[in-house]
Amino acid sequence: MRSLKILLLSSAFNSLTQRAWLDLRQAGHDPSVVVFTDQATVCQQVEVSGADLVICPFLKDRVPHQLWSHPLRPVVIIHPGIVGDRGASALDWAITRQARRWGVTALQAVEEMDAGPIWSTCEFDMPDQVRKSELYNGLVSDAAMVCIRDVVAKFAKGFVPTPLDYTQPSVIGRLQPNMSQADRTFSWFDCAGFIKRSIDAADGQPGVLASLLGGQYYVYDAHLDARQGTPGEILAVQDDAVLVAAGDHSLWIGSLKPKGPETFKLPARHVLAEQLAGVPVLDSSIACQALNERVYQPIRYQEFGHIGELTFEFYNGAMSTEQCQRLVAALRWAKARDTHVLLIKGGRGSFSNGVHLNVIQAAEVPGLEAWANIQAIDDVCLELLTAKQLVISGLTGSAGAGGVMLALAADIVLAREGVVLNPHYKTMGLYGSEYWTYSLPRAVGSEIAHKLTEECLPISAIQAQQYGMVQAIGPRCPQAFGLWLLQQADSALADDKYLHARTRKATLDTRQVERCREQELAQMRLDMVENRQQFAEKCRNFVFKRKACQTPQRLIAPWALRYEAGVQESRMLND
Template identity: 40%
Template sequence: MRILLLCHSFNSLSQRLHVDLRHAGHEVSVELDIHDDLTREAIALFAPDLIIAPFLKRPIPADVWRRTLCLIVHPGIRGDRGPSALDWAILEGEATWGVTLIEAREEIDAGPVWAWAEFPMRATRKSSIYRHEVTEAATACVFKALGRIERSEGPVMPANWGRGRERPACRKSDRVLDPTVQSAEDALRIIHASDGDPGASLTIGGNPFLVFDAGLAAGVSGPPGALVARSRQAVAVAFREGALWIGQLRRPEARSLKLPALHLVGADAATLPVVSGPGPCRYHEEDGVGFLDFRFHNGAMSSGDCDLLREAIVAAKARAPGVLVLRGDADCWSNGIHLGVIESADSAADESWRNINAMNDLVREIIETDDRLVVAAVTGNAGAGGVFLSLAADEVWMRDGVILNPHYKDMGNLYGSEYWTYLLPARVGEDRARRVTQARLPMGIEEAIDLGLATRRLPGDVDAADGELRRAAVALAASPDLAGRIVEKRARRARDEAEKPLAAYREEELRRMRRNFYGFDPSYHVARYNFIRKTPKSRTPVTLAIHRAGDVENDRRRSM
């Protein structure tokens, strides 16, 4: 079937559907919802059998859905209507929620229903529920609908009705935090519902901010509204009852940057007491296995984050276990260098250079671990340098449903480092390495295992994946050939170093990166600026819009 994904941006759900639909044998193209005329042009070029809208912010033109079946993913239960479905579900404490696949009609969210799925809610950030429960439910709904289409069956309901109801968009007033009135738990629910976009409003020290990435601060208290403690880059704010750790802040101005909280409150936090809070790295041992858990917000790793994780690995290597598991967050494993911190620096080029060198030091620390086996437990999505960070380990165990984006080029043709020119060909071969880095397409577990980017499949359910990870790691630590594998690993690394030192790979990569950062071509800096500030795209990349490949070829020929 020819399927066009029409989406506001190529977000995590859109990428998951792109991967799964292509794996199922469908011909899939993508058009970003930039302008109605471009949408019409895309349909004329691609002639899709079906249009799926995983993530839209405005209605599909009537002349489009009247000619071609259009199915819209709505992150709400049957009967729910409106643009803030998941936000309201969190704010109102819904015990269960769901996804409904609705056929486009004049009245938004009211058309025939082709499939639905429900799930229990978790007390967590909106983005986490979206990446897991909503994504799984939406994917299941799409394939249920495809089955009905292939069997020449119609929708399961003539209109969207059920226990849900129509609700307006959340207003700014619905997202305001008032520490004198609200408890920390009440405020946390608002922050969870506002996660990602647009954030919850809070005044700190007389300055307005948008708040993200919060958690309860046990044992911390103070006057409501006051900053009462700090822990690494987070600050604690007191409420009527309890306090919250705030990890990320953004000023309410248009196109402002979301940054670690301490970056923005600055001098106001300088005299705060340092309290043990939510650290990004945690280590424990279990049945002969060392587990090093790490979490960095949205997978972005600043220079300091890279140093912190490297130091945690050094400390873990001083311990006895013969297996070390690096277990990233189930929402995001890593997306490489921290573009937000880089963008906010006095010199973006200098901070880019510091960040990539810190990331390289981290990767080298893993590569040179020669006294134990290292497992990268990729249970969350990964992109760019984060993918190559995982390849520094001996084995990559990947959760079913995770999406990888193992390429840099969309960031202004960035060359990339993290020793990828050593790690990637060693895993997949030279030809496949070129294919991976040039394709610029998201990748699921089937392709990752086929290529060699992943060595073991973990279940899709996060809890089940964690249980299987523990069992497999303990079995690996107890295996009789563990010592032999470590000896073989040490010998292989010595041979590789003798053939070409790691320092040579790093120097070659950084020579190219220096041109990206300091050279005459500003493409990286422009792309980073647009990405961080969410500047709308003016066209769909041809790597996604395969229906536009002919336009690019014609332009190339005309320029010859």
């Protein structure tokens, strides 16, 4: 297939857009990105780009008439619903109604939203007890990639999309209204399973508005528990979560956002801090709490012969100072065990995205909290670097910034197929820490390390393996990946493909490691405490989800820039 000029029009360069961008590049294309700002700017950017095809992986805004009506350059929407489904709350309704089958549909933009002719569709079985963000970043993302590849192949062959026809028995999707808070509402007297499903369907955004201890909060990050009490009562506190009694059992609520303007998500214990006096605080340390799949355990540990497996699951991959301190304690305990391999893995969502920007923003002095947070995550990395066991990182989900470097602190890095890595800090106004000046060049060499941290672009698991950041890629299915990780860990001490990692571990230069930390932290203090590169403003914009005012230059392909420059030159000559 010839290389196509494909433009990705998106409301943000989010996880799915990044994956699409990487996949198209892997297929030999050179995609360019336009972040939707305002209609006039977007129309001009698309028109002057010279694109052959426009694909919208994540678009909250209506496609302007000027764009969708173009006779030769189709605009294709990637909709997270089955054929016939329409509306902005597709996944919310699918989870709420416990759909057995769901899917993704690629359809051409027309005047009426989601009503255009069909280019491609891909369906899947819906899992039980799934969060919207987990579904979106997992099965929906996978199906979307199938559709995008299909659209590109069909476009190259001159395919004519099929009109949406509700008279066909195979078209079972329908127009759905935008889900309101009234559709999501629950009472703490309802059964815990129903409440969890309501929260799961609103995970990420917008959350479910509920009353708690006399206040109004949007609730997120729910986990079932068997304990009972008076509905709405806080029964216990553990780590960042509070245990709330429901009609039959109870739920751990990990995050809350107070109702009101200019608020944002924070750990539930932080939000309710002054109201939790007298509530029992449970010890969650892995030394005291054996693994139990039915109990809320953000950090959990189990052993398989000579392998110790430590899983940490922090909401959205953010790691606060306290979470890092708890993980350090868990790692020290695990390192003291009589094991030969230590396997660390993320949970269902992201592996790690580094420091917790929301907790930092909420602090009385954000810069000082950021400074404490970066030192705490450095401590996590140091525990991995200095473990007597062979340490393996299992990238169960995507990772960014310090989360990537945390993984690289292990001796071996294994990735799940389809994960996306963002190994850079610069866009947040940070120099970076987590021993990146040691671990990244050690993995990829100084030249590639400089390229990755300066270009500020995502890379795929395949690219990461080519660079040397990842040693092997496992199955995309989360359950299959977990089993594959254990198989790799079991053979890691003898397998020749991991010989270099074992040799490298034996020659760790502790003095160089210490120097790297000191030098990195000296730079980070300038960024976090003294705000050298506007970290404070960038953190605030991230936390409050302020929309980008323009498409970053690094995401615009050279062909789009050349075409635009040519158009401008032609206009100047004509004038």
